[in-house]
Amino acid sequence: MTGYRLSHGGGRIDRGQSIDFSFNGKRYAGLAGDTLASALLANGVQLVGRSFKLHRPRGIMGAGCEETNALVQLEHGLSSIPNVQATMIALEEGLVARSINAWPSLTWDIAGVNDRLRGLFSAGFYYKTFMWPDWHWFEWLIRRAAGLGKVPVVPDPQRYEARHVECDLLVIGGGRRGLAAAAQAARDGKSVLLVDLDQGLPSLEGVRTFEKTAALGIWDHGFVLAASEGRVLHRIRAEQIILATGKQERGIAFANNDLPGIMLAGAIGRYVADYAVAPGRSGIFFVNNDLGWRSAIEAAQCGVGVRAIVDARPQVLPELADRARAHGIDLFFSSLVRSAHGRGRVTGVTIEKPDGLSRLACDFVGVSGGWNPASQLWTMAGGQTKFNERSQSFQPDGLVANVEWAGPEPIEAEPIWTVHGGDEKTMFVDFQTDVTVADIKLAARENYRSVEHLKRYTVLGMGVDQGKLSSVPGAMILAETIGAEPGTLSASKVRPPFVPTAFGLIGADLRGERFRPRRYLPAxxxxxxxxxxxxxxxxxxxxxxxxxxxxxxxxxxxxxxxxxxxxxxxxxxxLGKILVAGPEAAAFLDRVYVGTPSTLKPGRIRYGLVLNENGTILDDGVYARLQDGSFLLSPSSAFADRMVRLLEDLLQCEWPMDVVVQDVTEQxxxxxxxxxxxxxxxxxxxxxxxxxxxxxxxxxxxxxxxxxxxxxxxxxxxxxxxxxxxxxxxxxxxxxxxxxxxxxxxxxxxxxxxxxxxILRIEKGYIHVGTDTDSETQPGDIGFGGAIAKKQSDFLGRRALTRRSSLSPYRKQLVGLTSLCGGILPVGGHVRAPSGQSGGFVTSSQFSPVLGRGVALGLVEQGQRRLGEIVEIVSLGRSWQARISETVAYDREGGRLDT
Structure with missing residues (x-):
């Protein structure tokens, strides 16, 4: 059987208002107040997607932002939004959604063959499996298969709004603790803002409330980004922040625990209570904590068929046991669900009891493996966590400036992460990215013993949900595997945004020319x-x-x-025009430029380079000393704005000198x-x-x-x-x-x-920074080493120029490249070394009308030592013969500068 709508209940729906929508081209009807996920369940839709790597069938698992399976593509005419959690989509009239990562259809996905070939797709397979005979034979196919939804091909038509908000206290989370904190602060006379993902919050005197609003992240100085219904971006500045973000349920890994119909126990409770939706007719709950029991009992009270509760613990509160028996629920203590059965959806489970194995038929399974505090925003703010034995979770610990944790008390849970005895290759920890217990153990054997290394090697927790379901179980399974105490590890680092967010919303009002205004020349x-x-x-x-x-x-x-x-x-x-003046202007610029501006006489100009702290060339240009002793800097047009910011940053944060910087570029x-x-x-x-x-x-x-x-x-x-x-x-x-x-x-x-x-500058061998240099190019690589040797004082980046890598004789150096056929060499073409590897590349290339042939510049290993050498340039399957030459192809004596 499949899900259906209960005849009563449902605190969030309006049974008098029907809403039509479409999923995978088929029309359905839901109710006002539904989410797309609850409406699909109510219509008996269990298969909603395919997993990322193995393309296994996936059904709805959660009821909120923890959902990892039910990802859809929302379509609006020619535009669309990929990878949206169905649990976070409010049902609207005419809504059109499609499943992702399946072709030609969801029920018949040709890439499902990956599941049969799963041995080829173990942890880190892209680093080791497809190496022979040549990675490039497989690269195009792997890249084509990567990704989930489809990137829109037209600009996002949605209009987004940005608002700036200030408050004394920001409370994130509208549960009991959050409401109490907000009300008390309002009574104390503070300006209070309360934000919550949910809706239907009570009205509190003196408290502004943003419902259906997700806090995306916390940054320094009380800065928070929040998104309301995916359309309004709030830029919030708060003197103090209270996090009352609640808790998140986690699962237990057992064989075939990814079959559609297997859900979080708490999610089942929410669907039943809020939307009057039952996931099936006969269910089994597999739990290790009391809240899992409450979800099962409440579902049964609302008329959902609950056949059994399987608890890993030897006993439970008598009150819970009595209530369960009163609803005809069979109870199994000290028992485990070893495996689930079914094709395309769950049809039964095998239970491991103290007296042996038994098999029970069911059409849905509720799993509760414990509860984690929703501490993602806490860690984003710089907070630490500490392992709690009672709840088997990482609880916020320590202090964070201006941020207070007001989450729930830890919920006691039995320490069980996997059910041993089943096929570990089908025990899923991260359902979206197909990371299994076997993958984690393989990574541990290959010495990935850090949680962060494990995350990147197996892609555990790198899906849309950012490990809300998988990061803690993954860390605990790793700890068990390597024999480490749980407290020595931690959940992987979570980064903003807390929930998936459209790029258009992040930009909000700063889109197109409002983000970067089109700049026109004065003429x-x-x-x-x-x-x-x-x-x-x-x-x-x-x-x-x-x-x-x-x-x-x-x-x-x-x-x-x-x-x-x-x-x-x-x-x-x-071209940049920056005036630098003041008693210490010359000394300041001596620290900025590779050259020595302080020795420049009024009325004269000198060419100079600016480096970063790694000794890499940031920009080149000239600087002039005016008659009043001030300096006029002329950085390149591409770097002019950044040069102003660099100078101001150095003066404010590094060298508090008596200097004034004025940008007059646009004047x-x-x-x-x-x-x-x-x-x-x-x-x-x-x-x-x-x-x-x-x-x-x-x-x-x-x-x-x-x-x-x-x-x-x-x-x-x-x-x-x-x-x-x-x-x-x-x-x-x-x-x-x-x-x-x-x-x-x-x-x-x-x-x-x-x-x-x-054309003119390439003929003369003049560099363009960013074109003829890369992130490793240093002054000596372009023939500017002499100026460094002459300068006695320090300057930005000088220390880095003494590193071993900076002094290597094998560095890429700027040279000229002359095609033997007289043609134009391809920009980006590689200089093939004797080993067959790249020994450099063409940076600039043009046809010179005055010389009647192509001219080019390039960065070539040991280029200055190889002048006159014939090399092969390769690009896109073609090759050219070229001679390494001096950078100056025209008027090497420079006489035309003074014609």
């Missing part, structure tokens, strides 16, 4: 007028200016050639005029200062007037040509652009975009 309309094609580079920037039907590549090559032969105009406004536009005729263009606009190389040499900065506007001009180059970067107030960007175009017309000036700049 955006000017570029539109000039025919620019824009791409998102953090800012909307011109990629190129195609003419006459050109594609982007053709336009970029034309623009790059124009810069080399004549003159070009580039908008560099996103100024930057026009770069580059090419042999660049000086002629500027001279046509009547500058108030001498542009000659003698008076305005390379790496210098001048302030004055140009075309009647106040400007700051830096003579720096990212193209290798004579180049001037002209900074003007952002409001004058269009005016200056028009003036430069008019002045450059006699010299054939053309605007050029990012793609042309890429």
């Amino acid at each position: 955006h309309e000017w570029h539109v007028r000039e025919g620019a094609v824009f791409e998102d580079f953090g800012w909307e920037r011109p990629a190129a200016y195609p003419v006459g039907g050109e594609d982007i590549q053709a336009a970029a090559e034309r623009e790059a050639a124009a810069v080399r032969s004549g003159v070009g105009l580039f908008d560099g406004s996103p 100024y536009a930057v026009w770069t005029v580059a090419g042999p005729n660049a000086r002629n263009v500027l001279e046509a606009l009547q500058p108030s200062f001498d542009l000659s190389s003698e008076r305005f040499p390379h790496l210098s900065v001048r302030e004055g007037q140009l075309d009647g506007s106040e400007v700051r001009i830096q003579r720096v180059s990212f193209s290798g040509e004579l180049s001037y970067e002209i900074q003007v107030p952002a409001g004058q960007a269009v005016q200056m652009g028009d003036a430069l175009m008019a002045a450059g017309k006699p010299y054939g000036l053309v605007p050029y975009g990012i793609e042309a700049l890429e």
Whole structure:
């Protein structure tokens, strides 16, 4: 038999209001107040899903956020939400849900063959099973099979809301203890907020109440995120937090304990009392604690057929035994359920009694293996736990600043985690990820003796429920296996969110352009007028200016050639502009940069690198010393915002120096005029200062007037040509652009975009941090080791440069790569080492119109020692021959910088 609706009871449903819904394409009817899970049970639906790895049949097991089996895909037109717990979905008219992880159908799942081949899928199988003859033969299939629900293919249409809330006291949990704490605090005059996953909380004077609201996590300084019905995100700041989050039931591992129809005893009690739903006609309860008895007795009182209670303990309170017998329930003490039987659903169990084995028929089983405190939020807040012998659970222990635990008293339970004698390969501990007792014991034999290592090796507790059902039993089975005392281990670490949460809700009001506003150049309309094609580079920037039907590549090559032969105009406004001033500014920057800004004279510019604490290159760029002694830093456009945050962080948290940092990036536009005729263009606009190389040499900065506007001009180059970067107030960007175009017309000036700049900088071997560097690249790898050797003082990351790995002769170094066929090498292509392994990779590659061949840069092991060597570049099954060369492919002497 299957589940059905009882004729009476059900405190949460409205029998007068029917709701139609669909599951796996079939229409059903539920009642107002139902969850999807209770409605499915009431309609006799037992099979609701398939397990992750073995694709075994799965039925509803819990009644709340602990549910691990009943995961569905909610569909809303073209959009959908994957991996939603059916127990957490309030039934709505027209709701459409489908089971996940099954094909072609739930009842006939072709991947169910995995269960027959379970020997191949033991703990950590992906590390050891499919290694021969080649992992890549199997990788595509394993990756294709991974995952549960389907990722939506259209943007989430749901509208989410974010609210900011402050209170003196936040109480999480609306049970007896939570209500009492909230009421008392309100009487004491505190502002109190009470949140609870449930609904129907009583109204308390002076207490704000958020029902159907889940606290997702607790962070420093009383910050809590909470979600109401999956649609409203509350960002809560509380002076004090009380956790009254209650308790969670756990199961017992016995053979075939995953059959549909086997549920938590407490969940059965909730379905009966709240929704008037019986899971079947004849049930057996397998328990080791008194609350399991109460669930069985209360179910029987409501008319559910309960055939027997099987208790691992030798005796129980006489009151409970008498009440059970009064309902005709058979009692078995000092007994265990050794195994369950059935195909597709439970039809009976084998009981191990003191006098032998016996088999009982049933159509549902309620299991209660004890109760754990719902302490996940406590541990998220930094709280510790301690093993409690009486309840066989980990209870919150110690103190946490501004957080108080007000959970239930430990519930006594017999220490039983597995029923020995059955097939351990079918004793499931984590039902979603198919982790069995056999898997845990195998991991222990392979020396995974830490709970956290066990979790990652077996994926125990890494499902949607985050181990609410499995983490404690898993830890205890591991302890038994390795002979450790239970108190020496702990449940695995739980991370936010406490319940599954949509990414859209986490973003809430910060979505799309509200999360990262689209940034436009001050002269955006000017570029539109000039025919620019824009791409998102953090800012909307011109990629190129195609003419006459050109594609982007053709336009970029034309623009790059124009810069080399004549003159070009580039908008560099996103380039960082950070003023650093103060009596200790120079000393401060000496600690930040690899170079020595303090020795820089006013009016001059120097190139520098910024490292992180691991010695890895964070950014490169120039810094100038202005006439008043302050510094103007020019980090790359990609790092400009982060550079400001880095400087502020260092000043506030590391070095409290007398320095002021001001970000003026968006206050100024930057026009770069580059090419042999660049000086002629500027001279046509009547500058108030001498542009000659003698008076305005390379790496210098001048302030004055140009075309009647106040400007700051830096003579720096990212193209290798004579180049001037002209900074003007952002409001004058269009005016200056028009003036430069008019002045450059006699010299054939053309605007050029990012793609042309890429060609120019690769020809000259100029790096782009993040493209030509990776998370391991250090200054010596790009030829900047000399500056470190000369510098005597300390700087950010210097200590890391003395580590053995930093001094290794086998580091990847930046070099040029020249294709022997003259073509373009593939970015990301690997430099094949003699061993057949990767010995480096191509970082940047373009076609050079001025050289008539491809140019490329790459990071290659021992690259500087291997100049002239012919290497093989491989990518996607193809190969190229290339010569390792100097990074500079064009104008190696640098004479064009001063044309």
